[in-house]
Amino acid sequence: MTIEExxxxxxxxxxxxAKFDFEVNVCxxxxxxxxxxxxxxxxxxxxxxxxxxxxxxRRTGCMGPCSSGxxxxxxxxxxxxxxxxxxNAEAIVSSLGGxxxxxxxxxxxxxxxxxxxxxxxxxxxxxxxxxxxxxxxxGYKALLTALTEMTPNGVVHRITExxxxxxxxxxxxxxxxxxxxxxxxxxxxxVVCNGDEGDPGAFMDRSVMEGDPHRVIEGxxxxxxxxxxxxGFIYVRAEYPVAVARLTTGIREARRxxxxxxxxxxxxxxxxxEIRLGAxxxxxxxxxxxxxxxxxxxxxxxxxxxxxxxxxxxxxxxLINNVETYANIAPIVRNGGKWFANMGSDRxxxxxxxxxxxxxxxxxxxxxxxxxxxxxIIEVIGGGVPDGHTLKAVQTGGxxxxxxxxxxxxxxxxxxxxxxxxxxMGSGGMIVMDDTSCMVNVARFFIEFCMTESCGKCIPCxxxxxxxxxxxxxxxxxxxxxxxxxLLVDLCGTIKETSLCGxxxxxxxxxxxxxxxxxxxxxxxxxxxxxPAGVCNIExxxxxxxxxxxx
Amino acid sequence: MSxxxxxxxxxxxxxxxxxxxxxxxxxxxxxxxxxxxxxxxSSFGYLDDDAITFVARSLRVPLSQAYGVVTFYHYFSLKPxxxxxxxxxxxxxxxxxxxxxxxxxxxKRLGIxxxxxxxxxxxxxxxxxxVGACSRAPVALSDGEVAxxxxxxxxxxxxxxxxxx
Numbered sequence: 132m133t134i135e136e137x138x139x140x141x142x143x144x145x146x147x148x149a150k151f152d153f154e155v156n157v158c159x160x161x162x163x164x165x166x167x168x169x170x171x172x173x174x175x176x177x178x179x180x181x182x183x184x185x186x187x188x189r190r191t192g193c194m195g196p197c198s199s200g201x202x203x204x205x206x207x208x209x210x211x212x213x214x215x216x217x218x219n220a221e222a223i224v225s226s227l228g229g230x231x232x233x234x235x236x237x238x239x240x241x242x243x244x245x246x247x248x249x250x251x252x253x254x255x256x257x258x259x260x261x262x263x264x265x266x267x268x269x270g271y272k273a274l275l276t277a278l279t280e281m282t283p284n285g286v287v288h289r290i291t292e293x294x295x296x297x298x299x300x301x302x303x304x305x306x307x308x309x310x311x312x313x314x315x316x317x318x319x320x321x322v323v324c325n326g327d328e329g330d331p332g333a334f335m336d337r338s339v340m341e342g343d344p345h346r347v348i349e350g351x352x353x354x355x356x357x358x359x360x361x362x363g364f365i366y367v368r369a370e371y372p373v374a375v376a377r378l379t380t381g382i383r384e385a386r387r388x389x390x391x392x393x394x395x396x397x398x399x400x401x402x403x404x405e406i407r408l409g410a411x412x413x414x415x416x417x418x419x420x421x422x423x424x425x426x427x428x429x430x431x432x433x434x435x436x437x438x439x440x441x442x443x444x445x446x447x448x449x450l451i452n453n454v455e456t457y458a459n460i461a462p463i464v465r466n467g468g469k470w471f472a473n474m475g476s477d478r479x480x481x482x483x484x485x486x487x488x489x490x491x492x493x494x495x496x497x498x499x500x501x502x503x504x505x506x507x508i509i510e511v512i513g514g515g516v517p518d519g520h521t522l523k524a525v526q527t528g529g530x531x532x533x534x535x536x537x538x539x540x541x542x543x544x545x546x547x548x549x550x551x552x553x554x555x556m557g558s559g560g561m562i563v564m565d566d567t568s569c570m571v572n573v574a575r576f577f578i579e580f581c582m583t584e585s586c587g588k589c590i591p592c593x594x595x596x597x598x599x600x601x602x603x604x605x606x607x608x609x610x611x612x613x614x615x616x617x618l619l620v621d622l623c624g625t626i627k628e629t630s631l632c633g634x635x636x637x638x639x640x641x642x643x644x645x646x647x648x649x650x651x652x653x654x655x656x657x658x659x660x661x662x663p664a665g666v667c668n669i670e671x672x673x674x675x676x677x678x679x680x681x682x
Numbered sequence: 683m684s685x686x687x688x689x690x691x692x693x694x695x696x697x698x699x700x701x702x703x704x705x706x707x708x709x710x711x712x713x714x715x716x717x718x719x720x721x722x723x724s725s726f727g728y729l730d731d732d733a734i735t736f737v738a739r740s741l742r743v744p745l746s747q748a749y750g751v752v753t754f755y756h757y758f759s760l761k762p763x764x765x766x767x768x769x770x771x772x773x774x775x776x777x778x779x780x781x782x783x784x785x786x787x788x789x790k791r792l793g794i795x796x797x798x799x800x801x802x803x804x805x806x807x808x809x810x811x812x813v814g815a816c817s818r819a820p821v822a823l824s825d826g827e828v829a830x831x832x833x834x835x836x837x838x839x840x841x842x843x844x845x846x847x
Contacts, residue, residue, distance in 0.1 A: 161815045165828040197817030331773030334814035369720065369757050370813055408720050410755030411811065427715035428747075429754040445713075486816055488775035494817035529774065560816075562774050576777055580811075586754075 132389040132396055134275050137266055144267035151187035153227045154206040155179075158255060160193035160338055161373070162495070163200035167217065171201055174220035182224050192342015194255035195246075196239055197495035204255065205231070213237035242493050245512050247474065249482045250458045251498045254342040259377050262384035265345040271390055273464035274349050277356055278396045281464075286357035287313055290460065292468025294480035299325055299416070299453030300528065300557040301633075302479075302546040308450065311440040312358040315448035320360035322351050322402075323444060323451045325421055326367040326374065329413035330529030331580065333560030335484040336454035338496055340367065340374035343458070344381035348404060350457030352391065353464055355402040358450050363404040364425055369411065378406055413530070413584035417632045418443075418451045420586065431588045432632035453558065455484055476502025479545035483556070489526075489563035492517045499544070506540035509563060520565035524648070528557030530577045530584075531637035533644025534570060553644040555637070569666035570649040571656055575603040577641035581634065592635030595626040599642065606653060609660040609669035616653060620646065686710070688740045692732050697725040701733075705740055712741050715751055719758060728759045756811070764799040764806035766825055766844045768837070773812030775819040784820055785809060787834045791841055805844055 148154065157163075157172045172188060179186040194202045199213035203223065212223065212235040222232050248254075257264035265271070277286050291306025312320060324347060328336040340347060351363045367375050382404050385391040393401045407425045414420045415430040422444045424430040443449025459481060463471045472480050479501035485508065488494045492514030499508060505525060509515065516522045524534040533554035535542065542548055546556050564573065582596040602619045605611040623639035630636045646653060655661050660669050688710060691698040704721040708714030718741065722733045729752055738748035752758045768788060772781050785796055788807050792800055799806040815821045818830025824840050 161813070161828060162818045162830060165815055165818055165821070165830040200818075328814065329811065331777075331812035332775045332816050333812075334816055337814040370810065408717065409757075410716060410720070411757035412755050413811070424716065425713070427713040427717070427743075427751070429751055488816040488819060489778045494775075494819075496817075526774065560774065562778060562816075564778060568778055573778075576774070 132271075132275065134272070134279070137271060137275060140263050141267045144263050148187060150185070152185045154187045154189060155223070155227075156189045156191045156194075156204045156206065156255060158192070158194045158200060158202040159190045160197070160342060161334075162193070162197035163202055166201045166214075168201040170217045171203070171215055171220060174217035175203075175224065178220045178224040182221075184224055184227055186224065186227065189258050190260075191256060192254045192259050193251075193338040193496050195251070195495050195497060196242055196493050198493050199237055199239070211237050211239065239493070242497075242512050242514065245503070245507055246498050247482050247500045248498050249462050249471075249474075250339060250346075250455055250484050251342075251496065252462070253346065254338065254496075257343065259342050259344055260380050262345060262381070262388060265343070269465060270345055270461075271349055273461040274352050274356075274390065275396050277353055277464055278398050278400055283313060283357045283359060286353060286464060289464060289468045290357070293463045293471035294468075294475075294478075295456065295459055295463060295471065296479065296546060297453060298455035298459070298483070298558070300531065300555060302556060305452065305456055308440060308452070309354065309357055311438075312360075312448050312450040315441055317448055319362075319447045320358060321444045321447055321449040322355045322358065322360045322363040323422070323425070323449055324351055324363065324365040324457055325416065325418070325451055325453045326365055326371075327409045327416045327421060328368060328371075328454070328558060329409075329416045329584075330531075330558050330560050332486065332488055332526075332529060332562045333558050334486045335496060335559045337371050337374055339454050339458050339484075340371070341377050344374075344377045345385065346458045346461060347378070347454055348381055348385055348391070350460035351404060352395070352402050353460050354450055354452065354457065356400055358448075360450065361401050361403075363402065364407050364444070365404060366407045366409060366415070366421055366425060368409045375406060375408065382406070412586070413580070414586045414632070414634050417634060420632070421451065422449065429586070431586045432634075434631060455559070474500050476543060476545045478547055483544070483559060485559045485561040487513050487561050487563070490516050490520060490522075490565040490567070491563040501545050502543045504540070505535065505542050505544055508544070508561070509540060513563065516563065516565045520567060522563065523566055523568060524564045524570065526554075526562040526564060526573070526641075527560065528555035528637075528640070529560050530580045531555055531633065531640055532557045532560075533640045534564070534573065534648065535644075536648040553640065553647055555640070567664055567666070569607075569662050569664040570645040570652045571603065571607055572662075572664075572666045574642045574645045575600065575607055578603055578638065581638040585634065585638075589629075589631040589635060591626045591629040592631070592638065595622055595630075595635070596638055598622060599626070599639070603642070606656050607662075607667045607669075609656060609667070611657045613657055616657060686742065689736060692736050698736075700725050701737070702740070705737075710741055712743050715741055715743055715748060716755075719748075719752060723758060728762045730760070761799070762803075765804050765847075767806040767808055767823075768841065769808040769810050769813075769823040769826075770796075770832075770837075771810045771813050771815070771819070771821040771823070773810070773816060773819070775816035776812075776821055779819040781820040784822065784832060784834060784837055788837060788841065791838060804847075805841065
């Protein structure tokens, strides 16, 4: 495969597409699929045949605004239809070449205008099972350019220059990590992709792996070239069967095209990827636990150092990055580090994909430049809280993150700003809560999660999260005391400081952040035996005490 | 030292050949343990003692280690699943939108706690950590098929359909 051959493929794809008068793109991502997108597609194909229209009907990955799904986009006119049922197929096909179907048309310009799509640029535009579709959108150009025109060091330099930081949540500078692995000695190195998106409420990585799998494969190949690795592993959750299937197809197609394998692009560079399935352990998102799992062992973390960059998979130097980090690599190599560094804020460059869910009008996948105000994401892109309720908090970072109160909506979203207010960027889950959510109950939900998911290796996490859960349950049931609340705070500090890995160290965050901003809710539960949001079933546990008696 | 000979297949059930295929593809390497257990579970639906023993011996992994791996990961099951499985997602977005009430409703209807199978072996009730369809929360899976914006009524209807089969 050479650059010329890539261009030939891209040309033949556009020639093929030009044979059709219209393109009808049907979103096949999980959210739309769960609302009958597959049937809809079949109906569109039938209607096109019946009406004798020359239409290309394409299955695509996630288009973004999942709450309006199933989504259909008609090109070249760029008309977006929402909540399309298979009964609507005939009307859509009839409208091609004329006026769009008004009752299905959706105007989401507010939703899209504030977004900047880098990672998701292809999502909703290509068929993820066709490598040629990806190639037609500049796919694998970065890899071939790097192999033929750049040194491995040059690639590392470009990533460093971009200011890209790890998108898994930690925010470690990617270029620095690559440089460390590149410098590590030894004849065997590994490149690993962390696709164990265990953070409940986050699905960006799933959508990227399902909607644009080659993006991840190309990013990994570029990383392998840069650090001198010849073997890669993608660790994917077993709960994501479609992602596994798409990646499997993707790897096979890339091998067939000579973009993976021995002597890629006529150079001496060889690289191949294997998929490893997770088995339902949140702790495997932690890098040393993930490596243990790839080795076929229990996913328990190890103390660092040694860091995986020095001694990782099978004791060899290993580069581990998250799916979204790899998805950023090809555009950076293609467009230059400066291009990327021009987007975003001071110390958080580029864009970030968020899974916007919970009590918000437009749920779905959004990609925004770093530094954007939370208010813009919630009120403009997300369309605000529906049903006349008021916003209470935005949760980021999943079980390792925290709740940001509605008063802080003018916060610019960056690694440092979120850390400062007691949350974290995390992998990109953003869950909106309104006045019907009880913050104590939410804290208990996360602690229960961490308690169940604790691997049990170190005591602070294993026993500490269980004790925290007991205390929080007592508070939720109206049986807690103010002394116990102090004990809870103490326990948070101990667990944070003494746990071995990130799971334990960050487990208290949801409690600490809700205590910081919503302490009154805790006090209401403890002193007045009342759940302000009406979520906790206190009356069942203790007879209600009238407020005036205590006051 | 003589070359290692893997143990014979536990029975002439064709599914063991699929399991053996996964191990052979990985050169019977110890690190293929989780991969192989996945193959067993997808072929047989669960992992029983015979299967774990066979895989452990074939890969020369101590039985204790194999058992340790099986029990560590939530995805692996030591019990056979029911004829049908209802899985309710309990990820954060689903929780915020009332997944706990769905689970309680299903538990009450089936008379079993989550993670168990009805005594007639018809229906298993499982809870998932997050299936990644958060934008359509709350989400439930009927025999693996994802349905979004699930209501208690829809869920009960599904359970009724299965119960009368």
